Amino acid sequence: MTTAVLDYRSNAIVELMQVAVEDCDEQWLRDALQRAIMLELATIPPYASALWSIKDPQGEVAKAIREIVFDEMSHFGLVCNMLTSIGGTPRLTGQGTVPTYPGPLPGGVRPELEVYLSGLSRDSAFLFSEIEKPDHPIALTETFTSIGAFYSRIAEVFPTYAHLLTGRRQVTFSLSGQHGAGNDIVPMNTITDVLNAIETIKAQGEGTDASPENPFPGHPDELAHYYRFREIYHGRKLIKISDSDHPKWDFQGDPIPMPDAHQAARVPDGGWANDPANRPTPDTAAELQTFNGHYSTMLRALEQAWQADSPMPLIGQAIGAMGSMRSSAGTVVTVPLPDGSGKTYCPEYFYTV
Structure with a gap:
């Protein structure tokens, strides 16, 4: 299967996910990585707009969103390294590639969402959590296809084409000093490098099956993106409310006040x-x-x-x-x-x- 023409508002990712694993060829992998790059790129403008609307950049919420933005930049860089290491070239510019707002996520992921640009509000925090929502949130019982599911498919297919990895045209950039051990942009020389990077991307965005915490945090007890945005939306910390073999979590912790922010309105279609x-x-x-x-x-x-x-x-x-x-x-x-x-x-x- 080939998706030769990039179209941000196509169903390309849905179509890629419909291909059986045994039928996924080298071109499938290159196309999937390009679409993953577009997904990572699509999250940064709405998150950054919300961040830059907050009047106190040193407040708790501002710091949390800033960390998430840096995580997304790191994820973007890691996937670009994956693509170039197997001989592809990331495309970030041009009509059909650059994100457009308001509108859906690229490739048909979560098509019910309309992603928009605005300042921070409870509505935008809710939207951001929906973008990051895993297939099986620990604090909820819904099921659907997620960004994480797309990355899981890439991880399933990539080992078949591990021989394509060359380690060429790699960008190395350290972010771990300020933003956590998982945030370095590192070369993709081996399949272990690739699978570790995909696991980091998924866990930072969605958490794990066992915990909502980010296993690669910038500071202790940092939550994965989905749960951090849900905290901002609910206005309360997510805490463990039972400590059994299957712990339960709920938003019953300390209050998280919505920070004072410029009420930047949603950008209309066409500007x-x-x-x-x-x-x-x-x-x-x-x-x-x-x-x-x-x-x-x-x-x-x-x-x-x-x-x-x-x-x-x-x-x-x-x-x-x-x-x-x-x-x-x-x-x-x-x-x-x-x-x-x-x-x-x-x-x-x-x-x-």
Whole structure:
């Protein structure tokens, strides 16, 4: 099976999951890894928008979301290394590849979700938890196909093609000093490297069958992404309420106040220029475009890094662009909407050439 044309809003991941394991060929694996890269990339803008709307960046909730954003960046880098090590090239730019909001996750994953860009609120925290939700949450009893299930299929297929791993065009970047032992972007030289990386990605996002805790934390008792976002949504810590052979957990712990945040409104389909009541002034439009420019620079630098013999200057360029995105977003989320709602603008994350 081949998915030659990238289309963010296709059902490509659903179609990949429908292929029997014994029928998954080398092209299937390359396609699956490209789609996994697109999934990781799709989570960062909504999470970062919520983070940058929080007024106190040193508060508990801000720190928690920042750690999750860094986890997602690490996951993105690990999967890019997987793809380049088997001879593929990550694609991050161009129509059909860059995430678009509001809309579904790429590839048909969790099609009932509409992912949007906004400031932090209980609604957005709930959305984020839904993006990260595992097949069998410890605190719930629902069953459905998840991002984790897609990674499990990749882990099931990859050993058959372990001989393709070359260790070429790898990016190495240390994040463990500040963000936990599992967060280093490391080369994918062996199938053990690959399977360990996939396990880290799944466990940081979903937890494990035995615990909601992140086994690769940046600080003690850090929860996996799904449970951390659920804590923010419920406004209470998740705690163990029974200590039997099958412990139960519930959101009955200490309160977690929703932090004071700029009420950045949801970005409308097609951007703010498509909202008659809130078309930006020339100055605001220029600031929105400045943000889009930094975002586009970041994507291009990352794409080029995994094609370069010396990737670190390009990684540095991408990091610089993200810093500029943060600064520009800090301006955008303070500009009131003209409609008098009391809400503010939110960055659009448009890719510009």
